[in-house]
Amino acid sequence: MTKETPLIALNHVSMDYGEGSESALALKDIDLTIEKNEFLCILGPSGCGKSTLLKIIAGYQKPTTGEATFQGKTITAPDWHRGVVFQSPTLYPWLSVKDNVGFGPRVRGIKKAKINQITDQFLDQIGLLKDKDKAVFDLSGGMRQRVALARVLANEPEMILMDEPLGALDALTRLNMQTLIRNLWHKNKNTVMMITHDVEEALSLGTRVIVMSKQPGTIIKSFDLNYTYQALETDNHRVKVDEQYLEIKNDILDLINADLNEV
Ligand SMILES: Nc1ncnc2c1ncn2[C@@H]1O[C@H](COP(=O)(O)OP(=O)(O)O)[C@@H](O)[C@H]1O
Ligand SMILES: [Mg+2]
Known part of the structure; x- marks a missing residue:
């Protein structure tokens, strides 16, 4: 892998679960790269194709059009280099x-x-x-x-893919698990992609957060963040909520809501 090759690259990826005229477009023309050591969080309304995106990167699902690559090679099947954690532990x-x-x-x-x-x-x-x-x-x-x-x-995977891994846990366990996941990512120098429906969880863990539109899913906006690094340095492992944090949180909530309210 040359230095310029991202760990993951999606080029014009679309996923249509339908057939012929019965189109059921879940993802539309997704371009996304994930670099080594990123902690990427994905937010978006229910049914917008988040799990589909994860399955394509994991190798469980082949995109209808476009291509997904891992270390520059087309992803064709699941592989232990890309480990998956689901909401219900399997x-x-x-x-x-x-x-x-x-x-x-x-x-x-x-x-x-x-x-x-x-x-x-x-x-x-x-x-x-x-x-x-x-x-x-x-x-x-x-x-x-x-x-x-x-x-x-x-x-010892290159990448860990997590689909709402904390969604079924109570609030306190969830907070402790966030700290654990952050520490593991930092210690083991993994690359993580995590789907969540919790904006604060995304802000406190991600080095980048992407927001997806409602179905068919596209990427509407990407935010580079450093709260997770801050939380690594504080004794209580919590993010310091400042004005910028609240602005970003509101921006994200507005993006998701505006998109849902659009007729
Ligand atoms: N195996 C499948 N067959 C047909 N449609 C599917 C399948 N998996 C997901 N879909 C549809 O694709 C869309 C996106 O689903 P999904 O990726 O699970 O979204 P999310 O994880 O964001 O809730 C939804 O409309 C869902 O019903
Ligand atoms: Mg899902």
Whole structure:
């Protein structure tokens, strides 16, 4: 990969779920690049194609037109270099916490001692090392989501794709998980793309936020941010809300609302 090649590039990507005259356009002519180490947050009204965009980058979905590339190569299938975390953790209920986390490395044929080391490392990072022998059905929703994160991290992916990962969690757990996700991103130097419907979550985590229009989804605006770096430096890991923060938040809410109210 040359220095100029972005980690991810989408060129004129459209996704039409319909056939023939029955068009069901979900994404329309999306151009997007994601650079290494970015934390990109995606906001937009329900049904605007956010999950479709993520599935195309993950390799679960092939765009109808246009092209998506990873390190300059066309994305044709899912790949452990791009790990995905969904809203409901997709864990193997019959496996222990540590076996869930070690699953990917085991499938990839990594030696047992190395798997144990990787598993312990990431369970420690998510604060569940002491729970490694528990069954996943004994865990709370927040803990399960942490295991799902560790399972993706254990593959040491270039990129982590998250589709409303905190959407099902209560407000307090959610705040703690935001801090955890920010710290993991910073520590492991991953590239993250995260879909959320929470503007404050996007502002406090993202190095960039993009706002999408209602269906068919297009990118209406992109904001470069540094609140997540600020939060890394404060003791309480919270963003300092200043005038500019409130302006950006209002801008984003106006963009989403104006677009929804348009007849
Ligand atoms: N597999 C599919 N088949 C047909 N239509 C789909 C499929 N997946 C999503 N859609 C439609 O595409 C549009 C965008 O969906 P989605 O990407 O899930 O949006 P979001 O995640 O922003 O809510 C919606 O109108 C949805 O109904
Ligand atoms: Mg969705």
